[in-house]
Amino acid sequence: MLTDLVRAAAQSPEPRADQSSPKLWRPRRVLVTPAALEWEHGRAILERAAALGSEIVELKSNRLTGLSGKNSRQTYVNAKTTLAVVVAPPSKRRLQPIPPSADWRVDLAEGCPAHCHYCYLAGSLAGPPVTRVYANLPEILDSLADYVGRGAVTSRSIDRAHEGTTFEASCYTDPLGIEHLTGSLAETIAHFGSWQAPVQLRFTTKYDAVQPLLNLSHQRHTRIRFSVNAQPVARFEGGTAPVAARLRALRQVALAGYPVGLTIAPIMPVEGWREAYSALLQEAAQQVAGIPNLDLTVELITHRFTPGSKSVLTGWYPGSNLDMDEATRARKTTKFNTVKYVYTPSVMKEMRVFFEEAVSKHLPAARILYWT
Template sequence: MSASTLNPRPQTRPSSPRLWRPKRVLVTPAAMEWKYGRAILERAAALGSEIVELKSNRLTGLTGENARQTYVNAKTTLAVVVAPPSKRRLQPIPPSADWRVDLAEGCPAHCQYCYLAGSLSGPPITRVYANLPEILGSLSDYVGKGGVTSVSEERAHEGTTFEASCYTDPLGIEHLTGSLAETIAHFGSWQAPVQLRFTTKYDAVQPLLNLSHQRHTRIRFSVNAQPVARFEGGTAPVAARLRAMRQVALAGYRVGLTVAPIMPVEGWRDAYSALLHEVAQQLSDVPDLDLTVELITHRFTPGSKSVLNEWYPGSDLEMNEETRARKMTKFNSVKYVYMPDVMREMRAFFDKAVSEHLPGARILYWT
């Protein structure tokens, strides 16, 4: 990637990421039988979290007096549970990857456009799975059987891809779980054409830098222009995420940029151009850089809008059905996206802007 038109290369600066500390940690009897579950409790206790050992494998006590209190209770609670067999049967996750592998469900962040709203049932508690060996042990059955990279001429070199951040941000809870490092090491030692992928809005990458990943993991950073990033409460600042991207790229990881959700806010062209320029600065001197870009526009469903309005009353996030195009999802439900002319305009902009700022990057998809 040429740096001739860029500012002097930035130096990687030491940072102290702000780590999530759950107020309380619920643990089921089944999770206590796994050493990974017990290790999570030890880490949480060291941070000062209250440990609550449940009498059964059912989570209880999450409901508050109203929707807002229920949300607060859930967002300050971590549950250590066991993934049942149904959760270990992998599902396809196009266009990102062949298969979805869940290390956890739920996220400690407070994004006002949250993609999980309406997707997961019950209060938005973060559940982490203690039976990690069982989860990783079942992955070999899916190699070569996917419907995205496994069958794509353009992406076949990625092998069978496994997405670990569909229903969580694994880096945001890694200081508690350790599951992400274990999974990266598993893929690094796996002698097969496979790749692990995950997306994050956090920057605590230090525990991952010295792992023997063998370039079998692509770490993607979800970023946005400043006018939109203000909706992302409880996450690392965008600048910190980009510095973290630089760190993992220098550590040899394949990296990715997930620009999401793209919104045509006032001044969006200049704002997104500035974002891409900063990415180029951070990555300009990284040797053997492998960079992908995923471009995802904002959308919502009637169900997610209702949930988000309960979680974030008073938010000025635009969710006006009258200014959107109504479409059907693959599950035959309704979603609202931007009008076709707006989508065409934004896509043309990003196609050109990415090629100008990040000429060595590959755009995987626009949606």
């Protein structure tokens, strides 16, 4: 079966790309488990990967192997250049709440091909940072109906009740960054578009390859948000689309009728931060100008880290000058009795006042959903 897939992909023409085309991630190799091969969706992922020139490796069992290197750095490189096609177990299909973003977290994949020095997945996911994509997408989508009306974020919010029950698809991955390989995002958007219920799919991305999504029958049941940042911070986002390209993509999907959003994260009070973030908001305002029926939200998320994530990130990016000095932060204990470091109350207040005023000035039609 696998040999036939690779042979068919090898006979397909190379995908064309010009200078204006989004840069697409090409994994060096793709690991596939026996269980994933049983799903048509999983086999379709392999065909796309083989057409891009990725090495296809069929595993003997449903356990991922072959990621360890001679040292931690080599293990990181092996994992970040690998795509794993697996089956999401029942435990992964039991949805968890994800405040303040949405009622429920729905995972189409786990892991991300980007190289962000502040990566929120560091310390959250176990093992090497391989990107796992789920072959059993039909099972995942079929399970969602049980959660309608049962959330505690938008389902019970006076201000956000019009969004219906919300499902966040970018908690543990960037689904657009791997969509050219998976096709999972398009299928999920189509599923929500045909769903006759008060529901909304949400995802945020640092990529710009939105063309496959523009002609889908989304029925405004999907909000596409773009994670953006001021230039002094965006330099920590390796392997992603430039911020200007993300904002152009935001305009494209808004013109296609999607509700859209800006996820400004992680906000950092770097030198000249007021001017830098003002410039970002002005650029965003230019891209949304003149869009009919614009539905725009803004989410404001400040930088934070845990002792565990700092340890992982300094191992992944030893030369980074990302500021993670505990001495300049406030120490907080979460409801799970873990520790995280955030900005001090005075800095948080100063930044929040600035952003609330700046968003109101430059993007008066936008709704700020939350500050955290």
